[in-house]
Amino acid sequence: MLKKTPLASAISSITVASAIAAGGAALPAYAADEMLEEVVVTGSRIRDANMISASPITTITDEEFDLAGTTRVEDLLNTFPQIAPSFDSFTVNPTTGFATADLYGLGTQRTLVLVNGHRMQAGGIRSQARDLNQIPAALVKRVEVLTGGASAVYGSDAVAGVVNFILDTNFEGVSFSGGYSGYSHENDNEYIQGLMDTSGFTYPTGGSGFGGEAYNFELALGAPIADGDGHAMAYFTWRENDPLLQGERDYSSCALSAAGTSCGGSSTAPDPNFFLVYFDPNDSADNFIGFANQADDGSWLPGVGQLYNYAPINHFQRPDERWTLGGAISLEISPQFQPYLETMVANTNTRVQIAQSGTFFVNFFEFADGDPLIGSMFADLGLDPAADVGVYIGKRNVEGGPRISAIESTSFRAVAGARGMINDDWDYDISYVFGRSASSEANINDFLVSRIEGAVLACADPALVGTDACYNVFTPNGVTAGAAGALGGTGMRDHSSQLTSVGGYVTGILPFTVPSASEPVSLVAGVEYRKDEYVVDTDANMEAGNFAGAGGPRLPIAGSFSVNEIYFEAGVPIYDGGDVLQTLNLDLGYRYSDYDTSGGASTFKIGASAQVTDMVRLRGGFNRAIRAANVGELFADQQIALWSGEDPCAGAAPTFTAAQCANTGVSAAQYGTIVASPANQYNQFIGGNTALAPEEADTFTLGFVATPLDSLSVSVDYYDIEITERVGTIGANTILRFCGQTGDPFLCDRVKRNASTGDLWLGSDPAVSGQIENLNANFGDLHFRGVNLNATYNMPLFAGNLTASLAGTYALENEIAPLPGVNPAATFDCVGVINTTCNFPQTPEWRHTARVTYAQDRFSGSLRWRYVGELDYVNTDGTIGSTDQLLINNGHKVSAVNYIDLTGTVDVMENVNLIVGMNNVFDREPPMVGGGLILNANSIGGYDQLGRYLHVTFNLRY
Numbered sequence: 001m002l003k004k005t006p007l008a009s010a011i012s013s014i015t016v017a018s019a020i021a022a023g024g025a026a027l028p029a030y031a032a033d034e035m036l037e038e039v040v041v042t043g044s045r046i047r048d049a050n051m052i053s054a055s056p057i058t059t060i061t062d063e064e065f066d067l068a069g070t071t072r073v074e075d076l077l078n079t080f081p082q083i084a085p086s087f088d089s090f091t092v093n094p095t096t097g098f099a100t101a102d103l104y105g106l107g108t109q110r111t112l113v114l115v116n117g118h119r120m121q122a123g124g125i126r127s128q129a130r131d132l133n134q135i136p137a138a139l140v141k142r143v144e145v146l147t148g149g150a151s152a153v154y155g156s157d158a159v160a161g162v163v164n165f166i167l168d169t170n171f172e173g174v175s176f177s178g179g180y181s182g183y184s185h186e187n188d189n190e191y192i193q194g195l196m197d198t199s200g201f202t203y204p205t206g207g208s209g210f211g212g213e214a215y216n217f218e219l220a221l222g223a224p225i226a227d228g229d230g231h232a233m234a235y236f237t238w239r240e241n242d243p244l245l246q247g248e249r250d251y252s253s254c255a256l257s258a259a260g261t262s263c264g265g266s267s268t269a270p271d272p273n274f275f276l277v278y279f280d281p282n283d284s285a286d287n288f289i290g291f292a293n294q295a296d297d298g299s300w301l302p303g304v305g306q307l308y309n310y311a312p313i314n315h316f317q318r319p320d321e322r323w324t325l326g327g328a329i330s331l332e333i334s335p336q337f338q339p340y341l342e343t344m345v346a347n348t349n350t351r352v353q354i355a356q357s358g359t360f361f362v363n364f365f366e367f368a369d370g371d372p373l374i375g376s377m378f379a380d381l382g383l384d385p386a387a388d389v390g391v392y393i394g395k396r397n398v399e400g401g402p403r404i405s406a407i408e409s410t411s412f413r414a415v416a417g418a419r420g421m422i423n424d425d426w427d428y429d430i431s432y433v434f435g436r437s438a439s440s441e442a443n444i445n446d447f448l449v450s451r452i453e454g455a456v457l458a459c460a461d462p463a464l465v466g467t468d469a470c471y472n473v474f475t476p477n478g479v480t481a482g483a484a485g486a487l488g489g490t491g492m493r494d495h496s497s498q499l500t501s502v503g504g505y506v507t508g509i510l511p512f513t514v515p516s517a518s519e520p521v522s523l524v525a526g527v528e529y530r531k532d533e534y535v536v537d538t539d540a541n542m543e544a545g546n547f548a549g550a551g552g553p554r555l556p557i558a559g560s561f562s563v564n565e566i567y568f569e570a571g572v573p574i575y576d577g578g579d580v581l582q583t584l585n586l587d588l589g590y591r592y593s594d595y596d597t598s599g600g601a602s603t604f605k606i607g608a609s610a611q612v613t614d615m616v617r618l619r620g621g622f623n624r625a626i627r628a629a630n631v632g633e634l635f636a637d638q639q640i641a642l643w644s645g646e647d648p649c650a651g652a653a654p655t656f657t658a659a660q661c662a663n664t665g666v667s668a669a670q671y672g673t674i675v676a677s678p679a680n681q682y683n684q685f686i687g688g689n690t691a692l693a694p695e696e697a698d699t700f701t702l703g704f705v706a707t708p709l710d711s712l713s714v715s716v717d718y719y720d721i722e723i724t725e726r727v728g729t730i731g732a733n734t735i736l737r738f739c740g741q742t743g744d745p746f747l748c749d750r751v752k753r754n755a756s757t758g759d760l761w762l763g764s765d766p767a768v769s770g771q772i773e774n775l776n777a778n779f780g781d782l783h784f785r786g787v788n789l790n791a792t793y794n795m796p797l798f799a800g801n802l803t804a805s806l807a808g809t810y811a812l813e814n815e816i817a818p819l820p821g822v823n824p825a826a827t828f829d830c831v832g833v834i835n836t837t838c839n840f841p842q843t844p845e846w847r848h849t850a851r852v853t854y855a856q857d858r859f860s861g862s863l864r865w866r867y868v869g870e871l872d873y874v875n876t877d878g879t880i881g882s883t884d885q886l887l888i889n890n891g892h893k894v895s896a897v898n899y900i901d902l903t904g905t906v907d908v909m910e911n912v913n914l915i916v917g918m919n920n921v922f923d924r925e926p927p928m929v930g931g932g933l934i935l936n937a938n939s940i941g942g943y944d945q946l947g948r949y950l951h952v953t954f955n956l957r958y
Contacts, residue, residue: 054607056717069951074099081809085942103160112158121435125495138218149625149699151603152589169328171222182213185947187250203253212244234327243319247312252937260886260930265307272395300380310355320350361392399484409439426508503528517573524569534631552640559635567591620702638687650676670758726780800856808848828876844869858907884930
C-alpha cells in the first residue's frame with residue numbers, strides 16, 4: 001500500500017496548483033504535519049502524492065455552499081463560469097424535472113458527473129442526464145471541475161470535462177443544520193406594465209413580500225468503528241420548496257410577443273378562435289382564409305379575436321420536496337483487504353403547473369353552408385355557399401384548471417468494493433457500482449383529442465346542447481364546466497434506468513526510472529464492464545398523441561448498451577533536480593472500449609507538467625475523448641414534437657423573400673398569408689437512430705500556475721475542445737433558415753409544410769401537419785475555445801484574516817458547424833451572441849464569480865460579485881437584424897449584469913454557528929426578451945430569476 005506522505009505536499013501539488021476558485025478560504029486548514037493515506041485526483045487514478053496533475057481543476061469547497069445559502073447543488077454550480085446554466089427549478093415548459101450539469105454549454109450529455117470518482121446512473125423520465133437531486137448539498141466536501149476530455153480515465157461522456165462531487169465519507173461527530181430562504185422583489189417594470197395596461201391584463205405592483213420559500217434540514221453522524229480500524233458515516237437531508245407563479249412578478253405576468261412590443265399569448269383562448277381552410281370549388285388549389293372569431297351575438301368576424309394570457313398561471317419556481325439519505329462504511333481488516341461501501345437514496349416530488357389545456361387547433365372539422373353548428377359563418381365571412389370550409393378550433397379550457405405534471409423520482413446507488421496492498425509497491429482497487437432510478441409522471445387535466453371531435457359534433461343535436469355531452473364552442477360562452485371536464489384525462493408514464501459497472505485496477509510503481517529523474521514511473525492498469533439500461537413505458541393515450549396539449553406523442557423507449565474496456569495510465573517523471581527546470585513529468589493514458597452497439601473505439605491522453613521555479617508551474621495536455629450515443633438517441637421512436645422560434649415565412653410581411661420562402665415549400669399564393677404561431681412553437685419530427693457511432697473529441701489544454709507570494713496563487717488555462725461526427729440533430733431552426741437562404745436540397749427536403757395552409761404548427765398528425773424533419777445522426781462539428789482564470793489571495797488584516805478569490809472564464813470561440821461539408825455557410829460562432837440558435841444556453845465572452853471574506857474571531861463577513869457579460873444579437877449569417885424591440889431599444893443586445901451578494905456568519909457558541917445572507921442585493925430582474933428567445937417567463941436562462949434572495953442557516957456540530 002502507498003506510504004503515508006505529508007498532506008502539505010499533496011495540497012501544493014493538487015489544490016494550490018489548481019487555483020482554488022471558491023470563496024473565503026481555499027480549503028479547510030490542515031497542519032503541515034498531518035498525514036494523507038492516499039491522493040486521488042479527478043482526472044487520474046494514479047495514487048502518488050509526488051505526481052502533479054497536468055489537468056486544470058477548479059475546486060468548489062463546502063464553505064462556498066454555506067456562504068451562498070445553497071440548498072440545491074445546481075444553484076451554486078450555475079454561478080460558476082465554467083458551468084453553463086442548465087435546467088433547474090426555474091424552468092417549467094419544458095423541464096427535465098431535475099437539475100443537471102453542463103460544462104461550457106456543450107450539453108449535459110458531454111459532461112461526466114461522478115460522486116467520489118464513480119459514475120451515476122441516468123436521471124429521469126424526461127432526460128437521461130445525470131440527476132443532481134440525488135446529491136446531498138450538506139455532505140458535499142468539495143466539487144472538482146476538470147476542464148477537457150477525460151475518456152482515457154473514465155470512459156465515455158467526459159468530452160467537455162468532469163464534475164466530481166466529493167462527499168465527506170470520513171465525517172466524524174454529529175452535525176445538524178436547518179435553513180430557511182425565500183425571494184422578494186419590487187414590481188416596477190414600467191415597460192411591461194404599460195404593455196399589460198394596453199392589453200387589459202392585471203399584474204402585481206410594489207413589493208412582492210416574501211415568496212418561494214424553502215425549508216431544509218440536514219443531519220449527519222460519523223464515528224470510528226472496529227476499535228479504530230474502520231469508519232462509519234450516515235446522513236439524512238430534507239428540503240421543501242414552495243411554488244411561485246409567474247403572475248407574482250410584473251415582468252412575467254404576460255407572455256410577450258416575438259417582437260416584445262405587446263403582450264402576446266395564445267390564440268387558443270377562452271373565447272375560441274377558428275382557423276379556416278376554404279375549399280373553393282372553382283379552383284383546384286385550396287384557398288386559405290385564416291383566422292375567424294365570433295362576436296357575443298354569434299356573428300362571425302375575420303381575424304383573431306381574443307388572445308389568452310397563459311403566463312400568470314404558470315409556475316415560475318416549481319414546488320418540490322426531496323429527501324436524501326445514505327452512508328459510507330470502510331474497514332481495514334488487513335493491509336491486504338480493506339472493504340468499503342457507499343450508499344445513496346433520494347426521493348423527489350415535484351409538480352409542474354402550466355396553463356390550461358384546450359383544443360389547440362388539433363382536430364379538423366369540415367362544414368358546408370347551412371350546417372347548424374356554424375350558423376351564419378358563410379354569409380358573415382362572404383364565403384361561396386357552394387364551397388366547403390375546414391375548421392381548426394382554438395378554445396382554452398378556462399372552465400377547468402391548469403395542467404399539472406406530477407413527477408416523482410426515487411433513486412438508489414451503491415458502490416461496494418475493496419482495496420489493499422499487493423506488495424510494498426502495488427495496490428489494487430476493485431469495485432461494483434449499481435445505480436437505479438425509477439420515476440413516474442402523471443399528466444393531469446389535458447384534453448383528449450379523441451373526445452373533442454365527438455363532443456363538438458354532439459352539439460348538432462339540440463337535445464344535447466347544454467349538457468355535458470356537448471362542447472359548444474360555436475355559441476359564445478356556451479361551454480359548461482361539466483362539458484369541459486368530460487374532455488379531460490390523465491396520461492401516465494413510468495421510467496426506470498439502471499447502471500451496472502464492475503471494474504478493478506492495480507496501481508503502483510515500476511522498478512525503473514528515466515535516467516534524468518530520481519522518481520520511478522507510476523502505472524495504473526485496469527478493466528471495466530459497464531451496462532446502461534433505460535426504459536420509459538407510456539399509456540395508450542400518451543403513446544398515440546391523444547392529448548391535445550402535449551405537443552405530440554410521448555412514445556415508449558426501451559434499450560440498453562454495454563461496453564467492455566481496458567485502460568492504462570502512466571505517470572513518468574522525466575527530469576528533476578535542476579536549477580532552471582526543477583521537475584518535468586508526463587501523464588499518459590490509453591483506453592480501449594468495445595461497445596455492443598457500435599464496436600471498438602480508442603481514447604488516449606498525453607499531459608505534461610513542469611515546475612519551472614518555486615513560483616511557476618506549467619501544465620498542458622491533449623486528450624482524445626469519445627461520447628457514445630445514449631439509449632434515447634439510439635432507440636427513441638420517431639414522433640412529432642415542438643420547437644421554439646420563428647417561421648421567417650409567416651406573417652403579412654415575412655422576413656424571407658418570396659424566393660427564399662419558395663425554397664421552404666411556400667407557394668406564391670401562400671406567401672404573405674401564412675399565420676405565425678402566436679405561442680412561437682412549431683412542429684418538428686424527431687427520433688432515434690440505432691446506427692449512431694460515438695462522436696469524437698480532441699481536447700487541448702495549456703496553462704500555468706503562479707504563486708508569486710505565499711498568500712497569492714493564480715492559474716490561467718487555455719482550453720480547446722473540438723468535436724466531430726457529433727451525435728445529435730441539425731436543429732429545426734437551422735434547417736428552416738438555411739434552406740430558405742440557400743435552397744440546398746439536403747435541407748429543404750426536411751421542411752414539410754402543410755399543403756393547404758403553408759404553416760409549420762397546426763395539428764399533430766405526422767402525415768399531414770407542417771413539420772421539420774430533425775432526426776438524430778452523426779453529423780456536425782463543434783469547436784469551443786476559451787481561457788479559465790482562477791486566483792486566490794489570503795492575508796492577515798487587523799486582528800483577523802482577509803481572503804479573496806476569483807473564478808472567471810473568457811470564451812474565445814463557440815463555433816457550431818451543423819452542416820460541415822454540406823453547407824459551410826451554416827457555421828456560426830455563439831460567443832457573446834444571442835439569437836434563436838445561440839440560446840439555451842447562451843455564452844457571454846466573460847463571466848466571473850469573485851468573493852472577498854473578512855473573518856475575525858467568531859465573526860465573518862463576505863461579499864460575492866457575480867458578473868455575466870453582454871450578448872449581441874447577431875444572426876447566424878453575421879448580420880444584425882433583430883425583430884425583438886426589447887433588444888432593438890438596447891442597441892440590439894442584452895446588457896451585462898452584475899449581482900452583489902452579502903453573507904455574515906457568527907459563532908453563537910463553540911458548537912453553534914449562524915449564517916445570514918442576501919443574494920442579488922440590488923434586486924436585479926432577469927433581462928427581458930421577446931417570445932422568440934425566451935427560455936422561461938420572458939427571459940433567457942443564466943440569470944437570477946426571482947429577484948432578491950434571503951437565507952438563514954443554523955448549524956450545530958459536536
